Amino acid sequence: MMMFSWKLAIRYFLHRPASWLAAAAVALCTFIVIVVLTVMNGLAADFKQKNHAFVGDCVIASDSLVGFVYDRSFVETLESQPYIEAVSESVAGVGLITQPGANWNIGVQFLGIDSARHSAVTGFADSLYYHRDNPEQAFVPDYAPEQEGCVAGIDLIGGRRTADGGYAHPDRPVPIRLILSSFPLTARGALARGGTDLVSSKTYYVADDSHTGLPQIDGAMVYLPLRDGRLLTGMDSPVERISSIHIRFGPSVSLRQGVERVRGLWAVYLQSQSDRSYSDLFESVRVQSWQENRRSRIAAIEKEQKMLILLFLMLGIITVFIVFVIFYMLVGHKSKDIGILMSVGMGRHKIAGVFLKFASLIGFLGAAAGTLAGCVFLVYINPIEDWLFARFDFQLWDRSVYAIGEIPNQLHPDLLLAVAVSAVAACLAGAMIPAMQAARKETVQVLQVSQV
Amino acid sequence: MDTIIRAENIHKSYRMGRERLSVLRGASLGIATGSFTAIVGASGSGKSTLLHILGALDRPDEGRVEFEGQDLRRFSGRRLNQYRNRSVGFVFQFYHLLNELNVLENTLLPAMAAVGSAGWIRSRTSRQEAACVLLERLGLGGRLRHRPYELSGGERQRVAIARALMNRPALLLADEPTGNLDSKTGFGILEVLKELNRGGQTIVMVTHDDRIAGLAEVVWRLTDGKIETE
Numbered sequence: 137m138m139m140f141s142w143k144l145a146i147r148y149f150l151h152r153p154a155s156w157l158a159a160a161a162v163a164l165c166t167f168i169v170i171v172v173l174t175v176m177n178g179l180a181a182d183f184k185q186k187n188h189a190f191v192g193d194c195v196i197a198s199d200s201l202v203g204f205v206y207d208r209s210f211v212e213t214l215e216s217q218p219y220i221e222a223v224s225e226s227v228a229g230v231g232l233i234t235q236p237g238a239n240w241n242i243g244v245q246f247l248g249i250d251s252a253r254h255s256a257v258t259g260f261a262d263s264l265y266y267h268r269d270n271p272e273q274a275f276v277p278d279y280a281p282e283q284e285g286c287v288a289g290i291d292l293i294g295g296r297r298t299a300d301g302g303y304a305h306p307d308r309p310v311p312i313r314l315i316l317s318s319f320p321l322t323a324r325g326a327l328a329r330g331g332t333d334l335v336s337s338k339t340y341y342v343a344d345d346s347h348t349g350l351p352q353i354d355g356a357m358v359y360l361p362l363r364d365g366r367l368l369t370g371m372d373s374p375v376e377r378i379s380s381i382h383i384r385f386g387p388s389v390s391l392r393q394g395v396e397r398v399r400g401l402w403a404v405y406l407q408s409q410s411d412r413s414y415s416d417l418f419e420s421v422r423v424q425s426w427q428e429n430r431r432s433r434i435a436a437i438e439k440e441q442k443m444l445i446l447l448f449l450m451l452g453i454i455t456v457f458i459v460f461v462i463f464y465m466l467v468g469h470k471s472k473d474i475g476i477l478m479s480v481g482m483g484r485h486k487i488a489g490v491f492l493k494f495a496s497l498i499g500f501l502g503a504a505a506g507t508l509a510g511c512v513f514l515v516y517i518n519p520i521e522d523w524l525f526a527r528f529d530f531q532l533w534d535r536s537v538y539a540i541g542e543i544p545n546q547l548h549p550d551l552l553l554a555v556a557v558s559a560v561a562a563c564l565a566g567a568m569i570p571a572m573q574a575a576r577k578e579t580v581q582v583l584q585v586s587q588v
Numbered sequence: 589m590d591t592i593i594r595a596e597n598i599h600k601s602y603r604m605g606r607e608r609l610s611v612l613r614g615a616s617l618g619i620a621t622g623s624f625t626a627i628v629g630a631s632g633s634g635k636s637t638l639l640h641i642l643g644a645l646d647r648p649d650e651g652r653v654e655f656e657g658q659d660l661r662r663f664s665g666r667r668l669n670q671y672r673n674r675s676v677g678f679v680f681q682f683y684h685l686l687n688e689l690n691v692l693e694n695t696l697l698p699a700m701a702a703v704g705s706a707g708w709i710r711s712r713t714s715r716q717e718a719a720c721v722l723l724e725r726l727g728l729g730g731r732l733r734h735r736p737y738e739l740s741g742g743e744r745q746r747v748a749i750a751r752a753l754m755n756r757p758a759l760l761l762a763d764e765p766t767g768n769l770d771s772k773t774g775f776g777i778l779e780v781l782k783e784l785n786r787g788g789q790t791i792v793m794v795t796h797d798d799r800i801a802g803l804a805e806v807v808w809r810l811t812d813g814k815i816e817t818e
């Protein structure tokens with residue numbers, strides 16, 4: 137029986153042009169869903185990875201512009217933990233940059249860091265161009281080693297991006313002088329008065345540029361030595377302060393565990409600090425994983441990802457509907473056969489089985505073809521886009537606007553499998569109703585109708 | 589003589605829009621084992637309807653059908669399938685062959701429908717041989733691999749007869765087996781049926797042609813929803 141119903145299902149498939157159409161529809165939907173989800177998931181994963189690289193695994197950060205009291209001993213406590221591999225403190229501020237003699241200025245953010253320590257925790261070194269292998273020299277301008285240097289976000293000084301999304305770098309950094317002005321704040325958040333020793337303006341030579349791939353960072357960030365950051369923000373007096381502590385965990389510890397333990401250490405530390413001066417600054421400090429720290433940015437792209445998945449779920453529903461319509465017509469055409477099968481005593485569920493096998497054939501072939509085509513297309517998606525760009529000046533994303541290099545095309549077997557299985561399931565669902573309906577009919581009615 | 593199938597007080601009506609069309613109004617008949625029976629009647633008198641009810645392809649509104657003393661109304665769905673598969677063979681006026689299957693596969697249909705895949709693999713060769721012998725007897729030995737649409741009407745009807753006989757049913761029901769054939773081919777088919785009957789096969793045949801009915805041992809006439817033997 138089994139073999140016979142497969143035989144009949146295969147014959148139906150081969151003899152009906154509509155079944156090829158159905159398989160093609162399934163293949164097309166599978167193809168589109170696989171390509172879009174792969175690219176979208178790739179973009180989201182890439183964006184998350186870049187955010188992760190920017191802040192490190194775990195961040196103890198203050199929301200406040202005045203930071204919190206820096207305690208070397210707490211940093212040492214962190215460094216002595218076996219599950220912590222590296223720690224780096226930073227000072228964040230906002231300011232204006234201009235050039236000597238220029239009458240423009242732009243608002244920027246700046247981050248004061250120890251470039252070597254920060255590179256051990258985050259992807260800072262990898263974001264550099266000239267000092268990738270010696271991040272400790274990041275703030276030393278090669279063309280004027282005796283001068284004070286800074287690192288500028290790669291899009292800060294505009295117009296450097298090429299049409300294909302890359303950046304042109306000359307052999308040596310181009311000498312650029314920047315004047316960074318800031319508004320130092322007291323520990324209480326008041327504007328520090330002039331006439332004190334608070335520095336509010338400094339001149340730097342741009343020693344390197346930093347390309348994190350995060351547009352908001354690359355277009356607005358200046359990196360300075362930690363000491364300068366303190367001076368510009370006023371976090372050097374009356375007590376040394378910082379904005380955040382970045383932590384990298386060892387490979388064996390899970391993110392959640394690590395963050396929990398750091399939270400524990402932080403709570404113990406806070407207890408011991410409750411009666412020291414400026415301890416109220418600790419109130420705005422939070423211990424967060426990188427995901428929590430970058431939540432507001434990641435949430436936006438995750439929302440888009442969810443919307444897309446929802447949209448493509450609807451595409452899946454359309455597939456089911458197409459298959460349903462095709463099956464409805466097919467079963468209508470085959471009602472005489474159903475009558476014949478019933479007249480020789482074949483059970484109703486067996487007859488339904490013939491049509492479900494027929495549907496699964498369509499599903500398997502369509503899903504296989506769509507998955508294969510999707511994989512091939514994804515593997516060649518970047519060459520295809522390059523070709524389109526060279527030939528027709530067409531780009532999926534305008535690389536001079538978006539911080540996307542290659543189109544992500546990492547194939548995920550579990551995604552492929554999930555989509556293919558859903559496609560087959562969609563076919564079975566689409567075939568279920570007409571098949572059941574066919575099997576419910578009375579023998580004579582079926583045969584009578586088809587005689588006319 | 590034994591009665592193989594008996595119908596008692598069969599009523600059947602169809603709804604035509606708002607009206608009800610009473611086709612059978614208390615028809616009763618009995619068929620003797622080994623007999624060759626013809627049911628005659630005008631077109632639209634309900635001959636096919638009655639035959640379908642005997643073959644359990646349709647249900648009467650009222651009345652009962654007994655096969656070898658068993659009431660068909662008591663049969664479960666599974667048992668009814670078994671009845672259609674093994675106890676009766678049905679030959680339709682319009683052949684009703686599956687176009688996707690060849691002559692041999694069409695003939696094997698009742699055999700394949702009845703068993704599971706394991707049983708099919710075990711009994712496959714013997715059944716195929718039986719089907720070939722049957723087709724040979726019906727003069728279709730050379731056309732095993734042909735598709736129904738490659739055959740003439742008479743050949744198709746003979747395939748339909750082979751299929752009906754495949755599982756060696758006790759009762760063969762044939763609905764105007766010659767209705768769509770020219771008289772020469774038609775008589776050829778009748779010869780086949782007579783031959784089968786001589787071999788002990790019980791046959792009930794529907795026809796509206798009195799000449800053909802004359803070849804049967806027993807003739808029942810259907811008029812006004814009732815049936816009488818002549």
Ligand SMILES: Nc1ncnc2c1ncn2[C@@H]1O[C@H](COP(=O)(O)OP(=O)(O)OP(=O)(O)O)[C@@H](O)[C@H]1O
Nearest residue numbers: 581584602611630631632633634635636637638796
């Ligand atoms: N499923 C149905 N629905 C409605 N009416 C039906 C149905 N089946 C049969 N009829 C009607 O019942 C009557 C008897 O039909 P049936 O097919 O039994 O006649 P018949 O004696 O076999 O005729 P013929 O010699 O033309 O084959 C006809 O008037 C037909 O229109």
Ligand SMILES: [Mg+2]
Nearest residue numbers: 635636637763
């Ligand atoms: Mg009829």
